[in-house]
Amino acid sequence: MLPYLSTVQPVRRIRYIIFLKDVLILALTTFGGPQVHLAMFYERLVQKRRYLTEDELLELNALGQVLPGPTSTQTITAIGFKIGGPNLAYITLLVWILPAVCIMTAAGMGIYYLEQHHLSLQFARFIQPMAVGFMVVAGYRIGQKVIKNQVSLALALIAVVVAYLFRSPFMTPIVIAVGGLTTALTYEKQKRMEKKPLRVQWSNFFLWLGVFVGAATLGAYTQSLPVRLFENFYRNGSFVFGGGQVLTPMLYNEFVAFKHYLSREEFLSGLGLVQAVPGPVFAFASYIGVLSMRDSGMHGQLWGSLVSTAGIFLPGTFLIFFVYRFWEQLKRYRVVRASLEGINAASTGLTAAAALALFEPMATHWSSVVVVVSTIAVLLYTKIPPYVLILVGLLTGVIL
Incomplete structure (x- = not known):
């Protein structure tokens, strides 16, 4: 029993790392809002990796639409929860939002810099x-x-x-x-x-x-x-x-x-x-x-x-x-x-x-x-x- 458990844990960790890498790829390549996001989630997470079925993805997306908040973010967070529980879900959220947040933070600081130096917008x-x-x-x-x-x-x-x-x-x-x-x-x-x-x-x-x-x-x-x-x-x-x-x-x-x-x-x-x-x-x-x-x-x-x-x-x-x-x-x-x-x-x-x-x-x-x-x-x-x-x-x- 113990050797089995010691083998399962590293396998799960590797699977979680691969999943987070997929999330990062999506975070860097998905443009166009929730409808486009859903299509790309389907292509990478369902068809390519088989983390979940098409019906499960559509159901989680429907849940995101029922609740207040960002639909595609809630969908991919729920997928992380389904695969690895709440801890993986929180990391999934961070990986998914980080590129866009960094870019828009830089954009805000850039706009302010231009205004301060009286440069044309x-x-x-x-x-x-x-x-x-x-x-x-x-x-x-x-x-x-x-x-x-x-x-x-x-x-x-x-x-x-x-x-x-x-x-x-x-x-x-x-x-x-x-x-x-x-x-x-x-x-x-x-x-x-x-x-x-x-x-x-x-x-x-x-x-x-x-x-x-x-x-x-x-x-x-x-x-x-x-x-x-x-x-x-x-x-x-x-x-x-x-x-x-x-x-x-x-x-x-x-x-x-x-x-x-x-x-x-x-x-x-x-x-x-x-x-x-x-x-x-x-x-x-x-x-x-x-x-x-x-x-x-x-x-x-x-x-x-x-x-x-x-x-x-x-x-x-x-x-x-x-x-x-x-x-x-x-x-x-x-x-x-x-x-x-x-x-x-x-x-x-x-x-x-x-x-x-x-x-x-x-x-x-x-x-x-x-x-x-x-x-x-x-x-x-x-x-x-x-x-x-x-x-x-x-x-x-x-x-x-």
């Missing part, structure tokens, strides 16, 4: 309207999938109007909650499935809730900017359903329209740049964290990136660990499946409202309008990937 002038084009297409594609009837259409339109008129970060979770509750009332339309008693392990839920309350209390008491940044991102990460496209309007309302930590131009430049970065779109938080603490020097900027990154990624991680253990039972409840329809519809409306708010100042500049329309057309009618568009936009800006 005109090379990025095409990136800002392109970012609006990306948002419009993202909202359109989400809407095609989730708006299936008059109720979901009405919820999306109401979300657009409310989010556009009341640009407060506190309005976002309210809109999402109202959307979910509205369609939850129509649960009887869902197919009935045989239910089993839920066996819930509450530790990770209480960990999520404890950090949520603790960060809010500590931030209000100390008024420390790093603590408040962590709390702001933790709150946003706890309420964002639908991935990076929905996160963007939440961050714009919070840090540009409401708190003015970033200018609109800085926000759009970062939003465009993150489209050209592999890995999770949620790494945009690192960029915002740097510029939010621009007055604290390089050390403060790095600290801002760290707390913002931790704040945006931890809620989804805690919740995936919590729900993963009883997901098989939970998905059988009709009210859970029904609420997703309203959540997704409201999220579509939030994305459209953010695109409108960002486009509004550009409407009087014909060159920006042309770039927005051209970006939308290229994304809809060609197969050119977003990062190629961004690189072309940057190169054109440098030349002109």
